[in-house]
Amino acid sequence: MSAKPDWDAARYLRFEDERTRPSIDLLARVPLSRPQRCIDLGCGPGNSTELIAARFPDAVIDGLDSSPDMLEKAKARLPGLGFILGDVATWTDAAGHDLIFANAVLQWLPDHAAHFPRLARSLRPGGCLAVQMPNNLDEPSHAAMRAVAAAGPWAVKLAAAAGERATIGSFGDYRRWLGEAGCRVDIWQTTYVHALAGLDAIAEWFATTGLKPYLDPLTAEERTQFLARYREQIAPHYPVESDGKVLLRFPRLFIVAVREG
Numbered sequence: 001m002s003a004k005p006d007w008d009a010a011r012y013l014r015f016e017d018e019r020t021r022p023s024i025d026l027l028a029r030v031p032l033s034r035p036q037r038c039i040d041l042g043c044g045p046g047n048s049t050e051l052i053a054a055r056f057p058d059a060v061i062d063g064l065d066s067s068p069d070m071l072e073k074a075k076a077r078l079p080g081l082g083f084i085l086g087d088v089a090t091w092t093d094a095a096g097h098d099l100i101f102a103n104a105v106l107q108w109l110p111d112h113a114a115h116f117p118r119l120a121r122s123l124r125p126g127g128c129l130a131v132q133m134p135n136n137l138d139e140p141s142h143a144a145m146r147a148v149a150a151a152g153p154w155a156v157k158l159a160a161a162a163g164e165r166a167t168i169g170s171f172g173d174y175r176r177w178l179g180e181a182g183c184r185v186d187i188w189q190t191t192y193v194h195a196l197a198g199l200d201a202i203a204e205w206f207a208t209t210g211l212k213p214y215l216d217p218l219t220a221e222e223r224t225q226f227l228a229r230y231r232e233q234i235a236p237h238y239p240v241e242s243d244g245k246v247l248l249r250f251p252r253l254f255i256v257a258v259r260e261g
Helices: 007-026 047-055 068-077 111-119 138-150 171-180 200-208 220-238
Strands: 037-041 060-065 083-087 098-101 123-135 185-196 246-259
Touching: 007 047, 007 098, 007 123, 007 185, 007 246, 037 047, 047 060, 047 068, 047 098, 060 068, 068 083, 083 138, 098 138, 098 200, 111 123, 111 171, 111 246, 138 220, 171 185, 185 200, 200 220
Parallel strands: 037 060, 037 098, 060 083, 098 123
Antiparallel strands: 123 246, 185 246
């Protein structure tokens, strides 16, 4: 079986400001003053890790990601920090961290009922698990992915693509799972509205994230056809504004859990 195509850090960073804003908002709610050990799970190209290092300059900070390309960019950006090639799905640390930061990564893992308590157990008493996950599977941007995949000549090839993203649980689910793991929990949701340069920009945004499981199995010609149909599908939902922009609605779920005891 061939390996999955790597993530494309350069394309991901074309929307760096928009992608970094949720990390800023999440970090602002972390109730720690002088953590000693921090890890950025799914650190990507280091944009979120950089924020953690700026806020906690005296801490030992590591970043973990499964993408060699992302880690290469992160190491170049932050040469003084430690970056680890690894799988968020199996990472654990009995020694304990003061901050586990997971921005836009856990939505790729199934079975949140198991993963969230596992991460909580890797916190020291008083430590913080800070999570942000896109909660946009019901948005037109993502409904269109599923519709185009199911209706096209690639339907069989893409039958499993929608299952790459985990279904986000309810507010009560995360409060219960983390509460039972000994944490007090703060949960909120924010809908960001990004003004982008047309339908092509929406397709480009998701090409490195939500669309990736749909595009990776296709040939180059099929990808071109898929994206053309995708843009047609989303067009009625993202009308062009007077300044030529389209407004991408993007709901994100935030969770800050502090381990007690």
